[in-house]
Amino acid sequence: MSIRFTTKARRGMAALTVAVGLALGVAGCGGGGSDDEKPNASASASKDNGSRPSAQEGQSGAPLAELKGPDSLLLQITSAVRDSGGFVTVSGTLKNDGAGTVNVPAQLSGNETEIIRNGRSLGGATLVDSQGKKRYYVLRDTDGRPLTTTNFPALKSGESVPVFMQFPAPPDGTSEVAFQLPMFAAASIEISG
Numbered sequence: 001m002s003i004r005f006t007t008k009a010r011r012g013m014a015a016l017t018v019a020v021g022l023a024l025g026v027a028g029c030g031g032g033g034s035d036d037e038k039p040n041a042s043a044s045a046s047k048d049n050g051s052r053p054s055a056q057e058g059q060s061g062a063p064l065a066e067l068k069g070p071d072s073l074l075l076q077i078t079s080a081v082r083d084s085g086g087f088v089t090v091s092g093t094l095k096n097d098g099a100g101t102v103n104v105p106a107q108l109s110g111n112e113t114e115i116i117r118n119g120r121s122l123g124g125a126t127l128v129d130s131q132g133k134k135r136y137y138v139l140r141d142t143d144g145r146p147l148t149t150t151n152f153p154a155l156k157s158g159e160s161v162p163v164f165m166q167f168p169a170p171p172d173g174t175s176e177v178a179f180q181l182p183m184f185a186a187a188s189i190e191i192s193g
Helices: 002-027
Strands: 065-068 073-082 087-096 126-129 134-137 160-168 176-180 187-190
Touching (some): 073 176, 073 187, 134 160
Antiparallel strands (some): 065 073, 087 160
């Protein structure tokens, strides 16, 4: 009982620390930067260790996009929501649409050492704003962990897992972006909110 309380207290303190760091980071942000600039120290206190998506209210039954990947993996994007903190959260499900058990490929984590060392994730995902000529990478928390679903189990035939990825938000006037994930087909998605 004591160990469980200590673990919960540590998680709560970690979430508070991340929230304070985010507030300080936002306060010190300026504009501009190069097109290839990658975020390296952002956080979201609303995510539980970057491993599970939050429930999206008002999701419709039809996905925004379906992307086919290797080994009969299917990524269905159900929402891309802009929030007031300057982030876009892309949510959906990753499904094994094949007959056998599939391991989620390590290549989906991308090729950045800092993200790879935190386990398998969707850290290689990007949003591309072709109008603004910018590419947005998955955000990371202050410890370098990607703000996306991590540590995937092996998926049995027909099995699916909920996924999310959090990105910096494109300018308010941009509502359509291309979603890209290594080894998957690209798709155009609409940002709401």
